[in-house]
Amino acid sequence: MNTPGSSRLEAGSGAESPASAFRLPPLSAYVHIPWCVRKCPYCDFNSHAAGPELPEDDYVAALLADLHADLAHVHGRKLTSIFFGGGTPSLFSADAIGRILDGLEQEVGFEPDIEITLEANPGTFEQAKFADYRRRGVNRLSIGVQSFQAEKLKALGRIHDGDEAVRAADMARQAGFDNFNLDLMHGLPDQSVADALSDLEQAIALNPTHISWYQLTMEPNTVFWSQPPELPEDDALWEIQEAGQARLAEAGYVQYETSAYARDGRRARHNLNYWSFGDFLGIGAGAHAKLSSPDGRIWRTWKTRLPKDYLNPAKSFQAGERLLEAADLPFEFMMNVLRLTDGVPTALYSERTGLPLESIEAACRLARSEGLLADDAERLRPTERGQLFLNDLLQHFLP
Known part of the structure; x- marks a missing residue:
């Protein structure tokens, strides 16, 4: 029988729990x-080429x-957000997504204003499917455009063209998003x-409420890592970054995270929970989770990576777990919250770490002396220099 493999998470390892300032954070779910x-x-995510038929029903049952x-790790909390990521979740039918949502609502429960996001790629859907x-309850889409230009899409190995990307945004709006x-x-x-x-x-021009605009990076275990393409020079990258940020601001998109820009206050609440060191369940092949206990212990867990193993009843869903020791927590906390341009209230550090x-x-104090962390008693936030040199800022909080 496929078992959770996570009973040790509640039993603990004898580590002392943090101070009483700790409070259980909000809870999200990643699917x-x-x-x-x-x-x-360029993709280093846990994604696999689909065969002629997806094992949709079996996978939903496993999820x-x-x-x-x-x-056991919910501790009475309801979900504030859900994110369907991949891979390409829009390859699954609306019925399958609906069954997963029904299970999450019945087993855990939803906050009244829950945000439910589904990733979709242009070319993998039609308007009726979006509707x-x-x-079935999805109220936010994240559409993987990457570029609108044919030669750039070809270089990235994308299966859609620019016209399909434009139509995807129009279809999303017509479907009620x-x-x-x-x-x-x-x-x-x-x-x-100029490109x-x-x-x-x-x-x-497509008027989304949110734009994730980020630089292509070469990640290990990808084709681009072993066969790197010709990328723009550093001076051009810097010019693109500066000009792009200015144009987004002019269009009303406020940068609130390293690569996230929102209009009309529509920040991604699911990602804000990550960046605020909140908790999240992780279900599905290779999914990661951050889970806290009421006594202040904090764990990171990860699930079996290969779909065939995840679907094998003889194997455990959970592949591993790690208890965050007190020495780990400053870096773990800061690694997330300092991605936010406004940072977080200072009090959140003790509430989320204990x-x-x-x-x-x-x-x-040292980070402030180097101009990387703002001199602000009320908030832990990076300066503009700290945002540009985030890795240098984070080095100060390593164990």
Whole structure:
């Protein structure tokens, strides 16, 4: 029988729990759908090329069993957000997504204003399918555009074209989604500043509530890592970044995280929970989770990675777990919250880690002296320099 493999999480390892300042954070859920039509050469996510038929029913059953095995870590909380990621979740039918949502609502429960996001790629859906997702409870889409230009899409191994990307945004709106994100990359192979800004102009013209605009990076275990393409020079990358941020601000998109821009206050609440060191269940092949106990212990867990193993009743859903020791917590907390341009209230450090603020005072003082952390008694937030040199800032909080 496929078991959770996580009973030790409640038993603990004898580590002392943090101070009483700790409070259980909000709870989200991440649901991983691991299949794509084709694996992109830059992608290092746990995604696998889909065969002629997806094991949709079997996978939904496994997800719900996985969820049931993790219920001990809910501790009475309801879900504030759900994110279907992948892979390409829009390869699954609206009925399958609806059954997963029904299970989450019945087993855990939803906050009244829950945000439910589904990732979709242009070319993997039609308008009727989007409308069905909306009827089954999905209220936010994240559409993986990456570029609107044919040669750039070909270089990235994408299966859609620019016209399909434009239609995807229009279809989302017609299907009843008043809140959707467009994923867009810059720093692409042979991309000029004009190319990058043209993509951004097209994205802005589609009037999404949110734009994720981030630079292509070469990740290990990808085709691009072993066969790197020709990328723009550093000076061009810097010019693209500055010009793009200015154009987004002019169009009313407020940067609130390293690569996230929102209009009309429509920040991604699911990702904000990550960046605020909240808790999240992770179900599905290769899904990760951050889970807290009422006594202040904090764990990171991860599920069996390969779909065939995840679907094997003889194997455990859970592949591993790690208790965060007190020495780990300053870096773990800061690694998330300092991605936010406004940071977080200072008091959140003790609430989410259980540690006194004094445990990071020396590191904060040094970071402020270097102009990386703002001199603000009320908030832990990076300066503009700290945002640009985030890795340097985070070095101060390593164990």
